[in-house]
Amino acid sequence: MTDYDAIVIGAGAAGLSAAALLATEGQRVLVVERSNFLGGRGMATNDAGYELNLGAHLLEDPGSGITRIFQHVGKELRHGPHNTDMPVWNHVTGAWGSIRDRYSGGKDQLKKVIHALLATPYEELDQWDDRPMRSWISQYTDHEGVSDLFEFISVMECMTEDWWDHSASDNLFNRKMHYSERRMAAYSFWPEGGWDNLFTALRDVVVDRGGEVQLGKRVSRVLIADGEAKGIALARPDAVLPNEIFHDEIVTAPVVVSTLPVWHVLQIVPEQQLPDWYVGQIKYLAQDRWRISWAGLYVAIEEPVAVIDRREIATWLHSPIGRTSGFMFEMTAMDPSVAPEGRHLYVMGSMLHRFNRARDIDFVKQKFDEFEKDIEIMWPALRSHVFKRRHYTFDPSFGVIQKPGLVGRFRPHWKAPNVSGLYFASETFKSRGIGVDRGARAGLTCAEDILGRRLWPLDEGWRY
Numbered sequence: 001m002t003d004y005d006a007i008v009i010g011a012g013a014a015g016l017s018a019a020a021l022l023a024t025e026g027q028r029v030l031v032v033e034r035s036n037f038l039g040g041r042g043m044a045t046n047d048a049g050y051e052l053n054l055g056a057h058l059l060e061d062p063g064s065g066i067t068r069i070f071q072h073v074g075k076e077l078r079h080g081p082h083n084t085d086m087p088v089w090n091h092v093t094g095a096w097g098s099i100r101d102r103y104s105g106g107k108d109q110l111k112k113v114i115h116a117l118l119a120t121p122y123e124e125l126d127q128w129d130d131r132p133m134r135s136w137i138s139q140y141t142d143h144e145g146v147s148d149l150f151e152f153i154s155v156m157e158c159m160t161e162d163w164w165d166h167s168a169s170d171n172l173f174n175r176k177m178h179y180s181e182r183r184m185a186a187y188s189f190w191p192e193g194g195w196d197n198l199f200t201a202l203r204d205v206v207v208d209r210g211g212e213v214q215l216g217k218r219v220s221r222v223l224i225a226d227g228e229a230k231g232i233a234l235a236r237p238d239a240v241l242p243n244e245i246f247h248d249e250i251v252t253a254p255v256v257v258s259t260l261p262v263w264h265v266l267q268i269v270p271e272q273q274l275p276d277w278y279v280g281q282i283k284y285l286a287q288d289r290w291r292i293s294w295a296g297l298y299v300a301i302e303e304p305v306a307v308i309d310r311r312e313i314a315t316w317l318h319s320p321i322g323r324t325s326g327f328m329f330e331m332t333a334m335d336p337s338v339a340p341e342g343r344h345l346y347v348m349g350s351m352l353h354r355f356n357r358a359r360d361i362d363f364v365k366q367k368f369d370e371f372e373k374d375i376e377i378m379w380p381a382l383r384s385h386v387f388k389r390r391h392y393t394f395d396p397s398f399g400v401i402q403k404p405g406l407v408g409r410f411r412p413h414w415k416a417p418n419v420s421g422l423y424f425a426s427e428t429f430k431s432r433g434i435g436v437d438r439g440a441r442a443g444l445t446c447a448e449d450i451l452g453r454r455l456w457p458l459d460e461g462w463r464y
């Protein structure tokens, strides 16, 4: 008899989704989380009256992902405001416009592309893992504005820097999903009640169904013997010697679900227990140069910026000085409670991964300085801010970039190839797209594999 049916490592979107689903299906589940908070890379916290997010800003789920998971576990995830347009910066004229202006002359061409996309099965899109977006689109149109629509969305949704070099399959899976479920190219919303409530609701499901969620517990090793997952070793929380080892607490279960991203997973899963080719796949993706990084800013001002619709995400391919791509939106337009009354809070980021100098802190500082000058050119109103926080995205990172050859079949599978009971629920493993919803879908994929059945019909949304 083991201590639990399943142990889930990490209380982020993937871990809490997997655990809530398994607990709902009657399994005895333990979630262990190293930090003292829920949400992982999606955590939210308060700083001087402003609600800041470590990661997640908007939730990109048209309904078949985390929203459907909530429904299955007896909760409701209500969609707050969402955006409908996309202001884009024209770096030639130095002015803002709408993405609609770019494709308005090619509406018939766009319809043709959407029709082709809806008629193409997901399995066929899988064949496009090693080719860029434009190769697929050029089968149907050479209209620049239509390509722009798809490529600007890659910048905004996936923090793609080289917009011409985004994987066709990853972009198209998402476009097809959004067009078929919401009849729009992209859909992302603010979770009503805030990000904290989202993670607390999933935690409550686990606990209400007899499971446990333990915070402040670091897994030191996943225990594997005879080709089977056996459980975990938990490091002593009050160790005095920094190199203390093996005074662990052992917890047993026949199923262990790790939610650590590719960059960290081999710190707890002994690589000699996995095939070399599989470890090779993990290490290849874990390289710094594939890790999304950006210079991020939170800025608050007293009057809202007038040049863009307050609920839209503004995007650019070339900022005026740093020549980087990026995004920006007003968080208070989605949820006024994230800032003190009378303050408007903006979040924005400038992509840095192309430079592959993420560990060169002087270079990163220079890019932050440039980005702040860029911001003042693109939104002069942000110059007179009353609050500012710089935040650097690298470790933790937003995710693995989605260039051709780095997605789909090129990613390590979510199930260890030779260890029964060992799962990797993370959108940095085999997945589609990026972000909190994809973490949750990765949790769903693993939960269904563990249970040996689908929890709801496949035609309600794809799995991976």
Ligand SMILES: Cc1cc2nc3c(=O)[nH]c(=O)nc-3n(C[C@H](O)[C@H](O)[C@H](O)COP(=O)(O)OP(=O)(O)OC[C@H]3O[C@@H](n4cnc5c(N)ncnc54)[C@H](O)[C@@H]3O)c2cc1C
Pocket (backbone or CB within 6 Å): 009, 010, 011, 012, 013, 014, 015, 032, 033, 034, 035, 039, 040, 041, 042, 054, 055, 056, 057, 058, 059, 060, 217, 218, 219, 220, 259, 260, 261, 264, 268, 296, 393, 396, 397, 398, 399, 425, 426, 427, 434, 435, 436, 437, 439, 440
């Ligand atoms: C700056 C930034 C901005 C982002 N913006 C967005 C956005 O706007 N929209 C969006 O949808 N997504 C966004 N994301 C991505 C999103 O946050 C992640 O995709 C998502 O949160 C991943 O969830 P996860 O559960 O797969 O992984 P994680 O959240 O990384 O969960 C893994 C958990 O494992 C825990 N852990 C690690 N090691 C151990 C150990 N040894 N023992 C126990 N626990 C351990 C970690 O503490 C963590 O809580 C952003 C991310 C960043 C960094």
